[in-house]
Amino acid sequence: MAFLSDEIRARIQAYIPRYPNKQAVTLPALHIVHDELRCVPNEAIREIADLLDLAPSEVRDTMTFYQFFRESDNKLGKTRLWVCRTLACNLRGADDLLEHCSHKLGVPVGGTTTDGKITLEFAECIGACEGAPAVLVNDEHVMNVTNDKMDELIEKLRSA
Amino acid sequence: MAYEPILLARVNKPDSTRLEGYRIDGGYASFERALAELKPEEVTTRVKDSGLRGRGGAGFPTGLKWTFLPKDHPGPIYLCINADESEPCTYNNRILMEKDPHQVLEGIMLACYAIKSRCAYFYIRYEYGTAYRTLQSAIDELYQAGLLGKNILGSGFDLDIFLHRGAGAYICGEETGLIESLEGKRAWPRIKPPFPAIEGAFRKPTIVNNVETMACVTQIMRRGNDWFKSMGVPPDPKNPRDAGSYGPKLYTIAGHVNTPKCVELPMGVTIRELVEKHGGGVWKGLKAKAVNPGGISMGFVDCNLKLKDSDQTEYDIPLDFNGPGRVGCLGLGTAAVTVIDEQTSMVDVLHNVCQFFAHESCGQCTPCREGTGWMLKMTDRLRRGQGRKEDLDILVDVSDRIGIIPGTTICGLSDGAGWPVKTAIRKFRKEFEDAIQSGRKSVVKSLKLLGAH
Numbered sequence: 276m277a278f279l280s281d282e283i284r285a286r287i288q289a290y291i292p293r294y295p296n297k298q299a300v301t302l303p304a305l306h307i308v309h310d311e312l313r314c315v316p317n318e319a320i321r322e323i324a325d326l327l328d329l330a331p332s333e334v335r336d337t338m339t340f341y342q343f344f345r346e347s348d349n350k351l352g353k354t355r356l357w358v359c360r361t362l363a364c365n366l367r368g369a370d371d372l373l374e375h376c377s378h379k380l381g382v383p384v385g386g387t388t389t390d391g392k393i394t395l396e397f398a399e400c401i402g403a404c405e406g407a408p409a410v411l412v413n414d415e416h417v418m419n420v421t422n423d424k425m426d427e428l429i430e431k432l433r434s435a
Numbered sequence: 436m437a438y439e440p441i442l443l444a445r446v447n448k449p450d451s452t453r454l455e456g457y458r459i460d461g462g463y464a465s466f467e468r469a470l471a472e473l474k475p476e477e478v479t480t481r482v483k484d485s486g487l488r489g490r491g492g493a494g495f496p497t498g499l500k501w502t503f504l505p506k507d508h509p510g511p512i513y514l515c516i517n518a519d520e521s522e523p524c525t526y527n528n529r530i531l532m533e534k535d536p537h538q539v540l541e542g543i544m545l546a547c548y549a550i551k552s553r554c555a556y557f558y559i560r561y562e563y564g565t566a567y568r569t570l571q572s573a574i575d576e577l578y579q580a581g582l583l584g585k586n587i588l589g590s591g592f593d594l595d596i597f598l599h600r601g602a603g604a605y606i607c608g609e610e611t612g613l614i615e616s617l618e619g620k621r622a623w624p625r626i627k628p629p630f631p632a633i634e635g636a637f638r639k640p641t642i643v644n645n646v647e648t649m650a651c652v653t654q655i656m657r658r659g660n661d662w663f664k665s666m667g668v669p670p671d672p673k674n675p676r677d678a679g680s681y682g683p684k685l686y687t688i689a690g691h692v693n694t695p696k697c698v699e700l701p702m703g704v705t706i707r708e709l710v711e712k713h714g715g716g717v718w719k720g721l722k723a724k725a726v727n728p729g730g731i732s733m734g735f736v737d738c739n740l741k742l743k744d745s746d747q748t749e750y751d752i753p754l755d756f757n758g759p760g761r762v763g764c765l766g767l768g769t770a771a772v773t774v775i776d777e778q779t780s781m782v783d784v785l786h787n788v789c790q791f792f793a794h795e796s797c798g799q800c801t802p803c804r805e806g807t808g809w810m811l812k813m814t815d816r817l818r819r820g821q822g823r824k825e826d827l828d829i830l831v832d833v834s835d836r837i838g839i840i841p842g843t844t845i846c847g848l849s850d851g852a853g854w855p856v857k858t859a860i861r862k863f864r865k866e867f868e869d870a871i872q873s874g875r876k877s878v879v880k881s882l883k884l885l886g887a888h
């Protein structure tokens with residue numbers, strides 16, 4: 276039995292014709308698995324490598340370069356909440372916002388709430404600086420985030 | 436008279452992202468005309484003669500870059516669109532992609548026609564989820580309308596555009612880092628030469644261009660070179676190597692202003708005008724102390740520092756390709772303007788900047804990997820009130836030597852890491868010395884910052 280579902284395998288394979296070689300599908304494949312499973316387990320690395328005619332070590336080499344993909348011992352929660360800490364946000368209170376989130380969620384930066392709902396991270400400039408301090412909810416921006424607005428957002432994500 | 440935006444003309448229209456509306460506004464007419472009436476070389480010549488310079492940071496003349504491709508190459512030739520947009524405080528590409536994707540896509544189609552590429556990879560940072568989905572819908576519309584795919588409008592020209600998502604790394608914006616990342620490897624920039632035009636993606640000739648550059652190509656092909664050259668700053672007659680700064684530019688304003696926003700203006704607006712007029716002035720009624728004129732890699736201007744033989748200060752410099760260089764900054768960069776008010780400590784600002792580069796160095800080159808790490812450690816020491824007198828000279832020394840100029844590193848990230856440090860310490864030395872002497876501590880957060888990105 277394969278570890279990855281047929282559906283995931285088919286989605287990965289659909290990327291292959293787009294590129295002159297299969298290795299270029301590494302990032303799309305990692306994203307598909309990571310979005311779905313909230314981490315990339317070793318079994319998945321092996322099967323991605325198989326699908327793309329690579330050695331598992333090649334997939335792992337690429338994957339670990341981007342400190343973006345989580346391994347199975349450090350799985351993401353349902354929502355990944357990134358708080359930008361770079362200059363435009365820093366000048367408008369990002370440090371306080373990050374600290375507020377950490378207290379509110381009861382997790383250190385990088386950690387996931389015990390109910391598995393929210394993982395808190397810091398981000399470098401997420402390109403939403405006109406709305407500093409800004410955060411990213413998975414891959415969508417929320418701008419001009421005050422502590423109150425953050426509390427509302429967290430409530431919403433907790434009950435989702 | 437107020438400037439009437441062109442690149443941003445459609446952003447506030449309802450359904451600005453849809454093909455139908457773009458067509459009604461005259462969209463894709465230039466592409467159709469090019470296919471029917473122009474040879475690829477003629478498109479290249481038009482873009483070359485317009486004086487367009489790349490908007491991604493380096494300002495390289497766009498048409499000229501296209502001519503570096505090998506002549507009569509059997510293909511494939513690739514176009515890679517750089518939508519990694521990770522230079523801190525920069526967000527104009529995002530607005531173009533989210534609000535008017537077809538303007539960008541038409542530029543890509545024209546560029547591919549010009550360089551005889553049948554395949555464009557649009558590399559977009561992962562954080563831009565909304566832009567990614569907007570672009571994908573726009574691309575789907577184009578395939579349905581027969582404007583992408585095989586034998587477009589019966590012209591015999593085939594073209595595919597594929598979106599490719601990044602994974603949260605600044606270095607994927609460096610063009611060869613982008614190519615390595617696209618190929619499914621670590622985003623380690625390549626040693627140049629060979630430049631991508633000779634050997635790029637999948638070892639084939641490749642052009643890498645920025646998103647705003649593509650929007651400019653669309654408008655140049657629609658409105659002509661006279662329009663483009665009616666704006667901006669002509670080449671400096673005293674400098675034969677200056678290619679001028681023509682056309683409109685998207686400036687992003689951020690930091691301590693009342694109304695941070697992206698504005699389109701003719702190249703060459705001054706920092707003062709951008710901040711006071713378009714950014715609504717410095718917030719809380721304060722004054723600007725420092726401004727970062729083009730993304731943090733460019734360094735800082737000192738708003739109170741008088742220019743030689745003039746009543747003006749560095750706050751009055753024009754933001755064209757040459758302006759920032761005249762006051763000791765690296766260049767125009769991404770034209771992202773970040774304002775720092777008079778109550779903010781430059782020690783804290785510099786620490787924040789060093790934190791970014793230490794986090795984003797890819798680690799291949801020793802001067803960059805170690806230098807960014809040490810600059811962060813030292814600025815951290817300064818903000819904890821434990822700075823030593825010699826630290827400032829060491830910081831300037833490291834920042835002067837970390838970059839690519841003497842050929843010590845592979846890419847420009849290291850240079851970019853050095854400029855904010857050397858400009859901050861040279862221009863605000865007194866403030867740094869005072870901080871060391873008084874042992875004043877910044878409010879140091881106790882959070883243990885781990886996690887991705």
Ligand SMILES: Cc1cc2nc3c(=O)[nH]c(=O)nc-3n(C[C@H](O)[C@H](O)[C@H](O)COP(=O)(O)O)c2cc1C
Binds near residue numbers: 489606
């Ligand atoms: C560290 C580093 C990061 C860069 N990031 C970007 C980026 O995010 N977007 C971009 O268009 N260019 C970026 N560049 C510049 C590119 O290498 C390249 O010059 C540019 O994409 C060319 O496009 P253009 O000629 O249209 O400006 C970066 C360069 C360096 C050294």
Ligand code: SF4
Binds near residue numbers: 797800801845846847
């Ligand atoms: S200069 Fe820095 S970022 Fe660029 S290749 Fe070298 S180590 Fe990597």
Ligand code: FES
Binds near residue numbers: 359364400523525
């Ligand atoms: S600095 Fe936070 S979004 Fe740009």
